[in-house]
């Protein structure tokens with residue numbers, strides 16, 4: 001329905017338009033002229049202002065009528081209608097409302113507002129509607145009738161809660177252009193955006209009418225601002241816009257809704273509602289955080305102060321981080337994106353990424369070490385291994401055998417030495433020698449009349465040693481450093497001794513191959529002094545023993561030296577009377593026996609039937625064997641045994657413990673597996689910078705080489721994986737190991753390779769039956785190796801094949817311009833003599849004058865005499881047309897180029 005115009009209403013009311021306009025203006029409604037349209041509330045006001053002259057009943061007489069008491073026709077209904085808000089009158093025969101005869105204007109005003117906002121109430125009889133106001137004002141504190149600046153706002157409602165958005169409308173001509181909820185102090189010039197003024201925490205420019213949380217603190221206490229606030233435009237925040245206290249002409253009147261002031265604006269919430277001048281703690285905090293929070297990519301995140309520590313486990317996700325700092329993970333995704341990294345909230349990220357994010361946000365990210373993580377995990381199961389060790393008393397500790405690792409440079413005789421030592425075993429000599437390779441063995445040696453055991457880790461080389469250390473397993477007590485007397489100290493000798501020294505493991509030097517001609521044991525002693533290994537006979541504290549692994553010479557002395565070194569500085573004792581704790585030194589999958597692990601007990605005693613967990617493998621000890629293939633029922637500290645009964649193959653260096661029961665063992669294993677998976681995910685993810693990623697996306701390809709590694713023993717698989725991940729191929733190619741495992745290549749592996757487009761690398765394994773056929777059918781590339789570095793070479797080459805080729809310009813020919821022919825058809829033709837190489841048609845060219853390239857045209861036409869040719873060789877004359885490029889002179893050189901691929905090294 002069209003809105004009525006002033007003159008229509010005036011006619012209806014029987015008053016001149018002029019009077020109506022005057023009346024409405026007096027009531028605070030700005031009405032321009034007789035043809036102005038009027039909003040419904042204003043019409044109501046008009047009718048109420050001239051009630052006696054009305055000729056027609058008002059559209060809603062009930063609401064329009066002043067507080068004229070009307071007997072309640074349906075008391076029950078009225079009660080219901082007003083119930084939620086009522087504190088007041090009971091409808092009854094004496095319907096007079098509490099406020100004793102308020103002035104008509106006031107009543108009209110109040111009714112207009114409450115009726116508009118509360119339709120339910122507006123349907124009710126006027127008395128009830130009026131009474132339904134939140135507070136029944138007593139006559140004493142009733143404001144006097146006054147013009148209500150906001151009165152023409154159809155949405156204005158004093159009783160309604162804050163509305164989320166300002167609603168334009170009404171007759172207010174100022175509402176359009178006004179911005180910022182700016183008050184008009186004293187009706188004067190607009191003050192943009194509630195400029196900051198003392199006493200009012202004025203919002204920043206432009207914030208005046210956003211529904212921002214900071215705004216309510218804006219102190220609507222400035223009455224000067226409030227008074228002119230008719231055009232003010234505040235939603236909940238708009239109120240703050242009115243916060244500039246006392247503009248010119250504005251008198252401070254704390255408390256907001258004072259007389260004649262205090263409404264914020266026609267379209268705002270009644271801004272004059274009392275607002276405490278003091279900010280709430282919450283508001284202050286929000287404000288503080290806003291100041292602190294950096295806005296990266298439009299998200300605001302509370303900053304740390306640069307030292308705020310955040311502990312994250314390996315493979316943590318942005319969600320984990322977000323939880324710690326109590327923000328929405330999506331914000332962190334955004335921040336990371338703006339740092340040039342793409343990641344989802346649930347993707348495991350590596351340490352570097354977290355560090356970068358931490359630096360940006362002022363947090364110090366600490367990735368919990370694997371050891372600590374495992375410690376915490378075990379603590380969840382009531383196992384604190386450190387505390388357990390500390391609590392052990394001297395009486396509980398019993399001597400144990402030293403555990404020795406043999407290290408040294410390649411071909412210096414480590415394997416041969418371990419063989420020789422095995423044969424030197426005084427006990428196995430009688431028992432028929434060591435028959436089984438189990439990854440570690442014990443030999444016995446007579447020392448000071450006592451037969452003592454020494455445990456050797458049967459995996460020579462520092463790789464195994466460091467791999468175990470990397471897993472937090474310090475298995476070795478003493479290192480034997482083998483140096484060939486005919487070769488001297490070599491790079492791996494130094495590496496090995498560095499590793500041993502770093503681990504604080506004492507070294508005994510075995511100077512090997514002394515049987516060889518040209519062997520110079522003293523030279524070795526001399527060389528090693530440089531590395532802080534000074535022979536005892538030279539006044540140092542390192543024992544050097546000359547041996548010949550080949551001939552079995554010096555082995556007894558070497559074992560003697562090991563025992564002496566152990567006795568000199570090591571406290572080799574352990575408590576055998578508790579559940580076993582130790583390390584898995586090697587593991588593999590045996591066809592008949594399933595997962596087989598060689599474990600070395602550190603403390604306690606391992607027994608058949610124990611529930612154990614080793615790394616992520618768990619199970620029950622079904623049987624144990626020693627290096628002589630004898631069944632054993634228990635293993636005491638430093639006793640290596642081969643254990644059968646695990647459900648999967650543990651990794652070399654995984655710690656093992658005896659758990660209370662099978663269930664606990666399984667749970668620990670599962671939790672570890674989950675942690676490891678997360679860590680793997682983080683490790684696997686190679687970074688792609690945003691630019692590269694974008695480019696790759698644009699080109700529709702992200703180069704990723706997916707690999708599946710299968711090997712015979714877990715140690716080899718890990719070694720291969722580590723080495724592969726260390727291949728440096730730059731940022732362009734992504735290398736991912738999507739699956740790894742011990743055992744033959746299976747159909748599952750091929751399936752996985754099909755899905756992820758991966759290549760399968762088998763190390764010392766073969767495909768299971770029918771798997772090769774399946775791989776051929778599916779087009780899956782399987783490669784099998786028995787030497788790690790061959791696998792590495794192939795992968796590296798394959799990666800390089802995938803790299804986008806790099807090109808360089810290679811000059812293929814040069815011709816000197818001897819003469820220039822002008823042709824209207826072809827432009828300038830250069831009559832040339834080919835000076836070197838050959839000039840080919842369509843080749844890229846450079847025109848060089850006095851050593852400077854003046855243009856880079858292409859060879860457009862190439863002629864020998866009258867014939868078009870494709871190539872002219874060194875020493876011949878030719879005519880060259882360079883297309884549109886005509887800036888040539890006699891004496892210029894035309895060089896031609898090809899782009900050739902640069903081989904990668």
Ligand SMILES: Nc1nc2c(ncn2[C@@H]2O[C@H](COP(=O)(O)OP(=O)(O)OP(=O)(O)O)[C@@H](O)[C@H]2O)c(=O)[nH]1
Pocket residue numbers: 408409410411412413414415416417460512513514515516547548549550551
């Ligand atoms: N003459 C002589 N030759 C030895 C001696 N010890 C080892 N060799 C020879 O040296 C070569 C390398 O010996 P290995 O025991 O395989 O050496 P390694 O350090 O285990 O070598 P990698 O396993 O390749 O690191 C073999 O040919 C051995 O026969 C020795 O005491 N005297």
